[in-house]
Amino acid sequence: MTATIAPESGPLSRDGFARLLYAEWTKFRTVRGWVIAMVVAALLIAGFGIWASSGGQACGTMMPGGQIVAQRCPGPPLGPGGEAVTDSFYFVRQPLRGDGSLTVRVTALAGGTPSANPDGPFTAGLQPWAKAGIIVAASLRPGSAYAAMLVTGGHGVRMQDDYTGDLAGPGGAVPAASPRWLRLVRSGDMLNGYESADGTHWIRVGTARLAGLPSVVPAGLFVTSPDSVTAESSSPTLATAVFDHVVMPAAGPRGAWRGGPVGPVGAAAAPGGRFRLADGQFTVSGAGDIAPAVANSSWSAKPADHSLTGAFAGLIVVIVVGTMFMTAEYRRGLIRTTLAASPDRPRVLAAKAIVIGSAAFVAGLAAAAGAVLIGTDIANSNGTPLFPEPWPTELRIIAGTAALIAVAAILTLAIATIVRRSATAILIVIVVIVIPFVLSAPPGIPTGLTDWLLRVTPAAAFALQQPAPQYYQVQANYIPSSGYFPLAPWTGFAVLCGWTLLALVLAAYLLRRRDA
Amino acid sequence: MSLPAAELSRAWYGREALHAEWTKLRTVASTGWLLLGAAVLTVGVGMAADAAATCPSGGCRADPAKLSLTGVQAGQAIVAVIAVLTISGEYSTGMIRVTLAAMPRRLTVLAAKAALVAGLVLTAGAVAVLASVLAGRLILPGHGFTLANGYPALSLGHGPMLRAACGSVLYLALIALLSLGIATAVREPAVAIGLVLGLLYVFPVVTSVVGNQHWQRHLEQIGPMTAGLDIQATTNLSSLPLTPWEGLGVLALWAAGALIIGGLVFRFRDA
Numbered sequence: 001m002t003a004t005i006a007p008e009s010g011p012l013s014r015d016g017f018a019r020l021l022y023a024e025w026t027k028f029r030t031v032r033g034w035v036i037a038m039v040v041a042a043l044l045i046a047g048f049g050i051w052a053s054s055g056g057q058a059c060g061t062m063m064p065g066g067q068i069v070a071q072r073c074p075g076p077p078l079g080p081g082g083e084a085v086t087d088s089f090y091f092v093r094q095p096l097r098g099d100g101s102l103t104v105r106v107t108a109l110a111g112g113t114p115s116a117n118p119d120g121p122f123t124a125g126l127q128p129w130a131k132a133g134i135i136v137a138a139s140l141r142p143g144s145a146y147a148a149m150l151v152t153g154g155h156g157v158r159m160q161d162d163y164t165g166d167l168a169g170p171g172g173a174v175p176a177a178s179p180r181w182l183r184l185v186r187s188g189d190m191l192n193g194y195e196s197a198d199g200t201h202w203i204r205v206g207t208a209r210l211a212g213l214p215s216v217v218p219a220g221l222f223v224t225s226p227d228s229v230t231a232e233s234s235s236p237t238l239a240t241a242v243f244d245h246v247v248m249p250a251a252g253p254r255g256a257w258r259g260g261p262v263g264p265v266g267a268a269a270a271p272g273g274r275f276r277l278a279d280g281q282f283t284v285s286g287a288g289d290i291a292p293a294v295a296n297s298s299w300s301a302k303p304a305d306h307s308l309t310g311a312f313a314g315l316i317v318v319i320v321v322g323t324m325f326m327t328a329e330y331r332r333g334l335i336r337t338t339l340a341a342s343p344d345r346p347r348v349l350a351a352k353a354i355v356i357g358s359a360a361f362v363a364g365l366a367a368a369a370g371a372v373l374i375g376t377d378i379a380n381s382n383g384t385p386l387f388p389e390p391w392p393t394e395l396r397i398i399a400g401t402a403a404l405i406a407v408a409a410i411l412t413l414a415i416a417t418i419v420r421r422s423a424t425a426i427l428i429v430i431v432v433i434v435i436p437f438v439l440s441a442p443p444g445i446p447t448g449l450t451d452w453l454l455r456v457t458p459a460a461a462f463a464l465q466q467p468a469p470q471y472y473q474v475q476a477n478y479i480p481s482s483g484y485f486p487l488a489p490w491t492g493f494a495v496l497c498g499w500t501l502l503a504l505v506l507a508a509y510l511l512r513r514r515d516a
Numbered sequence: 517m518s519l520p521a522a523e524l525s526r527a528w529y530g531r532e533a534l535h536a537e538w539t540k541l542r543t544v545a546s547t548g549w550l551l552l553g554a555a556v557l558t559v560g561v562g563m564a565a566d567a568a569a570t571c572p573s574g575g576c577r578a579d580p581a582k583l584s585l586t587g588v589q590a591g592q593a594i595v596a597v598i599a600v601l602t603i604s605g606e607y608s609t610g611m612i613r614v615t616l617a618a619m620p621r622r623l624t625v626l627a628a629k630a631a632l633v634a635g636l637v638l639t640a641g642a643v644a645v646l647a648s649v650l651a652g653r654l655i656l657p658g659h660g661f662t663l664a665n666g667y668p669a670l671s672l673g674h675g676p677m678l679r680a681a682c683g684s685v686l687y688l689a690l691i692a693l694l695s696l697g698i699a700t701a702v703r704e705p706a707v708a709i710g711l712v713l714g715l716l717y718v719f720p721v722v723t724s725v726v727g728n729q730h731w732q733r734h735l736e737q738i739g740p741m742t743a744g745l746d747i748q749a750t751t752n753l754s755s756l757p758l759t760p761w762e763g764l765g766v767l768a769l770w771a772a773g774a775l776i777i778g779g780l781v782f783r784f785r786d787a
Contacts, residue, residue, distance in 0.1 A: 048722065313718050320710035327706070331608060422706035423604070424546075427597045430713050431557070435590050439561075441721045445586060448568030449561075481724060 020351040041314035042367035048310020049371025053378045077143030079163040084293035087142035088263030090273030090286025093220030101185040103247040111239035128154030130225040132241030142263035147191035147208035149182040159193035161208035223286030243282040294476040307375035322412030327422040335516045346508040353410045360409035364402035400464030414503035440480035451486045463492030533628035555644040558591030562648035571660030581680040581750040584652025596712045599695035604705035641688035676750035683747030690771045697774025716741040740770040
C-alpha cells in the first residue's frame with residue numbers, strides 16, 4: 001500500500017503554490033453566488049455605461065415653422081495632435097507670404113467682466129491667462145496649427161504653439177502694464193519666438209515646428225480672455241490690448257489689416273471683439289482662449305469616463321464577494337481545514353489575493369471595455385459628441401478601472417482577514433473607498449474636503465478614470481465631479497496599492513499570530 | 517400550572533419581545549461602538565465640510581444647513597450596518613432559531629427589533645445632528661458665512677433649520693428601518709450591507725452623470741438617499757425635485773416597502 005500516494009514534485013507538489021492557487025480557485029468557482037455576483041458586477045458596470053451613453057442630449061435647430069429638427073451636436077474642434085481644443089480669439093491679420101517676421105510692442109493689457117445685461121457695469125479685472133500678442137496660424141479654421149508670442153495677464157511673456165505647447169519667457173512674470181516687445185520669425189516650417197524689453201536686445205524664447213505650414217498664412221495680432229471661473233459659475237470676460245511699432249516687412253498697406261473673431265467666442269453672452277487703428281496704434285479687444293479644451297468646458301461632449309460611473313456600483317458587489325471569500329471560511333470553520341492543509345498561512349492569503357484579484361480584474365476589464373466601446377458606439381449613432389481621447393488615455397481608463405476593482409478586492413480581502421467579520425470589513429472598505437467617491441461625485445460638497453479625501457483615501461485610485469490632463473495654463477473648474485482628480489492617475493492608483501500592501505502585511509501578520 | 521390566557525395577550529408578547537431584543541442588542545459590544553462610530557463620523561465629516569467651505573464676500577449659493585449636515589451622508593453607512601446586524605447577526609450565529617423557538621410570533625419579533633433599532637438610531641442621530649449644527653454654528657461664520665453675506669448663524673430657532681435637523685434624525689432612523697427590512701429578506705450580512713449601500717449611493721452618482729434632465733429629476737425623486745436628503749435643504753427650495761417632507765416621505769415608502777417584504781419573507785420562510 002505504499003504506492004497509493006505517489007511522491008509529487010514540481011509546481012503541483014503537495015506544498016506547491018500552484019496547488020494552493022488551484023484549491024482557492026476551486027473554492028471560489030464552486031460557490032455559485034460568488035460567480036453570479038461577479039457577473040452581476042460586470043453587468044452593472046457595463047449596463048450603467050451603456051445607459052449613461054444612450055441618454056445623450058440631441059441638439060436641435062428651430063426651423064421657421066417652429067419645428068425643431070434634431071441634428072448632430074457640434075463637438076469641440078480638434079487640434080493638430082487630435083486633442084480637443086478651444087480656439088476662439090480676436091484676430092487682426094494680414095497674409096504672410098513665405099518666410100518673414102512680425103514684430104510688435106504691447107504697451108497695455110487690461111480686462112474685465114461685462115455685465116450680463118448690455119447696459120450693466122463693466123467689472124474691471126484682468127484674467128491671469130488673458131493673452132495678447134502675435135500669432136502665425138496655418139489657417140483660420142478653429143483647431144489649426146499655430147505658433148504665438150504673447151503677454152499674459154499674470155504669467156509674463158510666453159511662447160505657445162499647437163495648443164499644448166507653452167514656454168515661459170526668460171524675463172519671468174512682468175506687470176501687464178509694462179511694455180514688451182514680441183517677435184515671431186518664420187523660416188520654412190520653423191517659427192522662432194523672441195521677446196525684448198526695449199526693442200533692441202532680443203532674447204529667443206523658443207522654437208516651434210509647424211509641419212506642412214502653407215506658404216501663405218494668416219499672421220497678425222490677437223487677444224483672448226478666458227471665462228472667469230468660480231466654483232459655482234463661469235462668466236465670459238473681455239481683454240483689451242494696445243499694440244504699437246507693428247512691423248511686418250511683407251505687409252500690405254495699412255488698410256490691409258483685417259479684424260475678426262475666429263471660432264465661437266466665449267459662452268452664451270459673449271462680449272464682442274473689435275479693433276481700432278489710429279496713429280500706428282492698434283487697440284484690440286477679444287474674448288475666448290487658444291488652449292487645450294477641458295472636459296467640462298462649454299462643449300456638451302461627454303468624456304469616456306462618464307460611461308464608467310457604474311464602476312463604483314460594480315465595486316460594491318466585488319467588495320461583498322471579496323469579504324465573503326475570507327469571512328465565509330471563518331463562518332463555516334473551513335479555515336481550520338485550509339490552514340491544516342497548508343500551514344504556511346501567509347501563502348494562503350497570497351493565493352486568495354491572487355484568485356480574487358484576478359477574478360475581479362477579468363470581470364472589471366470585460367465590463368469597462370464593454371461600457372466604453374459600446375457606449376462610444378451608441379453615442380456616435382445618437383449624434384452625441386464625445387470628448388475625443390487619444391487611445392492611450394482610453395486604454396488607461398479601461399485597464400485602470402479593472403485594476404482599481406482588482407486591487408480594491410484584494411484590499412477588502414486583507415481587511416476581512418484582519419477583522420474576520422463581514423459586516424465590519426464591508427463597512428470599513430465602503431467608508432474608505434465608496435463614500436469619498438460618492439461625496440465628490442455630485443457638486444455641492446466643498447472641494448477642499450473632496451480634494452483632501454481623494455488624496456489620502458484609497459478612493460484616490462478613481463483618478464485612473466480622469467479623461468484629460470489638467471493644464472496649468474487653462475483656467476477651469478478642475479473638480480472631481482467634472483472628471484478631474486487632485487492626484488495624477490497612476491499616483492492615485494499608487495495610494496490604493498499602498499493601503500492594500502499595508503493591509504496585506506497586517507493581515508498576514510495577524511493570520512500567522514492568531515489562532516484561527 | 518398553565519399560564520393564564522390573559523398573559524399570552526399581544527401586549528404581553530410585545531413587552532417580552534422588546535425586553536428580549538433589548539437584552540440582545542445592549543449585550544453585544546459592537547452595537548455601542550457602531551452607534552458611537554456613526555455619531556463621530558457624522559459630526560467629523562460635517563465639521564470637515566464646514567471647515568472646507570468658503571463663501572466669498574460677493575455672496576455664494578451654498579446652503580449652510582445642508583453643509584453642516586453633510587456628515588449624515590457618511591454616517592448613514594454605519595447606521596445601515598447597525599440595523600443589518602440586528603437581524604443578520606442572529607442568522608450568522610444560529611441564534612435566530614433560539615429566538616423563534618422562544619418567540620413564535622415572528623412579526624412581533626421583527627416589530628420589536630424595528631422599534632429598538634429605530635429608537636437607538638434616533639438617540640444617536642439626535643446627538644450627532646445637534647453636534648453637527650453646533651459645529652456649523654461655530655465654524656461657518658469664520659468661512660464667510662456671515663450676516664453681511666446673508667447668512668445668520670445656524671440656529672434651531674429658525675424654522676427651516678429646525679426642520680432640516682429633525683428631518684436628518686428621522687432620515688437616519690428611516691435608513692435603519694430600510695436596512696432592517698432588506699437584511700431580514702436576504703439574511704446574509706455581507707449581501708444585505710452591499711444591497712443597502714448600493715441602493716443608497718447609486719442614485720446620487722448616477723444622477724450626476726445622466727445627461728437627460730428629465731431623467732435626472734426622476735432619479736432624484738425616487739432615490740431613497742437623494743429624495744430623503746431633500747429634508748436638509750433650507751435655501752432655494754423651489755429648485756428641489758420634491759418638497760422636503762415629500763422627499764422624506766419617499767424614503768419612508770422605501771423603508772415601509774422593505775419592512776413589509778422583509779416581514780412577509782420572515783413570516784413564511786424557515787429560519
